[in-house]
Every structure is written in structure tokens, then in C-alpha cells.
Amino acid sequence: MTGERENSGQCYLCRGALKYGKATVPFVVGDSVIVIKKVPAEICQRCNEPYMAGEVVDKITALLDNFEPFRAEVLVVSYEEDLPAVAEPAVQVDA
Numbered sequence: 001m002t003g004e005r006e007n008s009g010q011c012y013l014c015r016g017a018l019k020y021g022k023a024t025v026p027f028v029v030g031d032s033v034i035v036i037k038k039v040p041a042e043i044c045q046r047c048n049e050p051y052m053a054g055e056v057v058d059k060i061t062a063l064l065d066n067f068e069p070f071r072a073e074v075l076v077v078s079y080e081e082d083l084p085a086v087a088e089p090a091v092q093v094d095a
């Protein structure tokens with residue numbers, strides 16, 4: 001127990017069970033929407049709300065900063081392909 005967050009396997013919104021997986025998460029940056037696929041997160045099994053670790057959010061924030069100059073209205077990127085791996089369970093699936 002870290003005592004900082006009570007995010008222990010339960011959804012903050014609906015109290016559904018959380019399960020580790022890969023989420024597709026849209027982010028709004030200015031007038032653009034950047035959709036990031038394969039984001040490692042704990043996902044609510046009831047309402048699909050993704051909960052991302054702080055280090056994951058940091059990586060995404062850096063990614064969004066990099067993409068800002070492109071000014072695309074909608075951009076879809078993959079977390080795994082466009083970002084270096086962060087500390088997460090070593091689950092590699094060969095496509």
C-alpha cells in the first residue's frame with residue numbers, strides 16, 4: 001500500500017473490476033484529436049475507463065508535445081511503436 005491512491009483494482013467511476021490490458025485512448029490537443037492505441041493501462045471491465053500509470057502518462061505527454069507541430073486534425077499513433085517501452089510486464093505478442 002502506497003497510501004497515495006486508492007486505485008487498487010477498482011474503477012473510480014463505477015467500482016467495476018480493473019484488468020491490465022491495452023487501451024485506445026483519445027487525447028484532445030488544441031483543435032486536434034490524437035488517438036493513441038495500445039496504451040498499457042488498467043481497464044475497467046464494466047465501463048472501459050482506462051487507468052494509466054504515471055509514467056505512461058508522462059510518455060504520452062511527451063508524445064503529444066512532439067506531435068503538436070503537425071497540426072493534424074486527427075492523428076492515430078501506437079504507443080508501442082512510437083514510444084520507447086516503459087516498465088511494464090514483459091508481454092510481447094508477435095503479430
Ligand SMILES: [Zn+2]
Pocket residue numbers: 011012013014015016044045046047048049
Ligand atoms: Zn468503471
